Amino acid sequence: MSVTSTSHSESLDDDSLHDLVRDALGKISLSANELDAFIASLSSRHRNVVRVRREVAPESLPFPTTPVPWYSLGYRCESTESRPSKELAYAAGDYYVQDAGSLLALAALQADHPVALKNQTVCDLCAAPGGKATAILESLESSGFLLANEPIRSRVPALLHNLSRTGSDRFAISQLDPDDLAKQLTGCFDVVVVDAPCSGQALLSRKRQSISALSGHQIEHSASRQQRILSAATRLLRPCGKLVYSTCTFAAAENEAQIDGLLGSHDFTAESIPSLQPYASPITPGCYRLWPHQHDCAGSFAASLIQGEASWSAKTFRNNKPFKTTVELDQWFTDSGQVHRYFGSDSSLYAIPIDAPVWVERVAKLGPEIAHRTGKVWKPAHAAALQRGTLLRSRQTLDVDHETAAQYLSGAPIPCPSRGWTVVQYHGRPLGWVKGDRGLGKNHLPTASRFTQLSPPR
Numbered sequence: 001m002s003v004t005s006t007s008h009s010e011s012l013d014d015d016s017l018h019d020l021v022r023d024a025l026g027k028i029s030l031s032a033n034e035l036d037a038f039i040a041s042l043s044s045r046h047r048n049v050v051r052v053r054r055e056v057a058p059e060s061l062p063f064p065t066t067p068v069p070w071y072s073l074g075y076r077c078e079s080t081e082s083r084p085s086k087e088l089a090y091a092a093g094d095y096y097v098q099d100a101g102s103l104l105a106l107a108a109l110q111a112d113h114p115v116a117l118k119n120q121t122v123c124d125l126c127a128a129p130g131g132k133a134t135a136i137l138e139s140l141e142s143s144g145f146l147l148a149n150e151p152i153r154s155r156v157p158a159l160l161h162n163l164s165r166t167g168s169d170r171f172a173i174s175q176l177d178p179d180d181l182a183k184q185l186t187g188c189f190d191v192v193v194v195d196a197p198c199s200g201q202a203l204l205s206r207k208r209q210s211i212s213a214l215s216g217h218q219i220e221h222s223a224s225r226q227q228r229i230l231s232a233a234t235r236l237l238r239p240c241g242k243l244v245y246s247t248c249t250f251a252a253a254e255n256e257a258q259i260d261g262l263l264g265s266h267d268f269t270a271e272s273i274p275s276l277q278p279y280a281s282p283i284t285p286g287c288y289r290l291w292p293h294q295h296d297c298a299g300s301f302a303a304s305l306i307q308g309e310a311s312w313s314a315k316t317f318r319n320n321k322p323f324k325t326t327v328e329l330d331q332w333f334t335d336s337g338q339v340h341r342y343f344g345s346d347s348s349l350y351a352i353p354i355d356a357p358v359w360v361e362r363v364a365k366l367g368p369e370i371a372h373r374t375g376k377v378w379k380p381a382h383a384a385a386l387q388r389g390t391l392l393r394s395r396q397t398l399d400v401d402h403e404t405a406a407q408y409l410s411g412a413p414i415p416c417p418s419r420g421w422t423v424v425q426y427h428g429r430p431l432g433w434v435k436g437d438r439g440l441g442k443n444h445l446p447t448a449s450r451f452t453q454l455s456p457p458r
């Protein structure tokens with residue numbers, strides 16, 4: 001078997017590949033048979049997995065599934081023919097499609113547990129495109145707050161899009177280097193998640209990574225970046241707070257060695273998670289691994305650490321001067337006063353709950369968009385239509401059937417009896433805005449949110 005680079009046409013013979021993989025794994029040693037199975041699995045694809053919202057019953061999914069053993073909100077499509085991202089249920093936000101491996105970090109965070117993140121202030125330090133952050137937001141429900149940080153600017157739009165799809169308003173996005181963020185918000189978080197940039201060896205199976213992911217140089221480069229990010233993460237955490245670290249790579253230097261480093265240099269204890277014992281790392285207690293040849297996923301690593309008494313004092317902040325907006329929100333929403341704080345730019349207005357942490361406006365670049373300006377005219381934002389379970393209520397809603405929902409999601413106008421801005425809903429799930437006039441609703445769905453080839457109803 002040979003693994004071929006996606007960027008060059010380089011390929012390795014079996015012996016060289018075995019040596020490369022053995023070196024990449026470092027302290028993790030696999031038997032000869034297991035190494036063969038592992039290498040073979042690096043070029044196989046795995047079945048799609050969906051992570052459902054807590055209120056969505058798996059029986060209601062439009063394709064047959066089986067539960068993912070390590071995360072109670074994860075379901076694997078039984079058939080490789082299922083196309084979960086072509087379903088109306090997906091467009092309506094019932095689930096998120098991700099690799100089963102990425103659910104390991106969420107399991108370490110216990111984000112599927114109804115109260116694990118209640119009232120918690122969480123920082124997702126490496127957040128784009130939002131696979132973990134969306135799960136965290138759904139888990140916070142109507143309490144707590146998420147700061148999703150992503151320093152690479154080009155990756156932020158996808159993060160905002162995905163966070164908005166949750167319908168939550170309990171988040172903000174910062175775009176800072178972790179060290180700068182730690183200087184500004186020392187000791188402010190109950191939970192910090194570091195889903196670190198890594199050599200990405202698990203992505204080989206999805207052809208999103210080249211064989212250079214296994215090289216010593218790439219592993220060393222990633223490991224030293226991870227160390228810097230983790231050092232910032234420890235300073236963001238309050239005393240007794242929780243740090244969850246994860247990667248999608250197999251190299252021990254990027255995984256267990258990072259945890260050993262933290263345990264050796266800081267007052268941390270590795271959390272033993274009973275439900276994850278079947279996936280325990282063979283070399284470091286409190287660390288967990290999924291393997292592509294054993295667990296029908298691309299593979300991943302996760303660990304959860306609890307901080308002892310920190311040696312720094314948490315930053316304190318004065319209340320902000322309230323940001324006054326001149327946008328007339330009352331024309332679209334029944335509530336727009338008292339319960340929100342606003343921030344934004346010339347062309348976007350963001351609204352967060354009034355009880356959000358006082359520091360949000362100091363670091364936030366983006367958040368739950370409530371209105372945006374095109375030319376001289378302010379319009380209600382698509383993200384505001386998607387809110388659910390928040391205190392924002394649109395003045396008008398229109399319930400539609402499957403056929404009209406599909407027509408709307410394709411970007412076409414739909415029949416609309418009311419005049420003006422109206423939120424289109426399918427079985428209570430918001431899809432976006434139309435502007436009604438003389439019986440027809442002009443479609444205001446952003447191009448990025450359109451679905452042109454949805455599966456027919458079953």
Ligand SMILES: C[S@@+](CC[C@H](N)C(=O)[O-])C[C@H]1O[C@@H](n2cnc3c(N)ncnc32)[C@H](O)[C@@H]1O
Binds near residue numbers: 130150152155
């Ligand atoms: C593995 S991905 C995160 C995936 C994300 N947590 C999710 O679940 O969808 C790592 C992210 O870290 C970002 N990143 C790169 N360098 C970074 C740094 N120095 N500090 C923090 N994040 C960084 C990358 O741009 C990338 O979006």
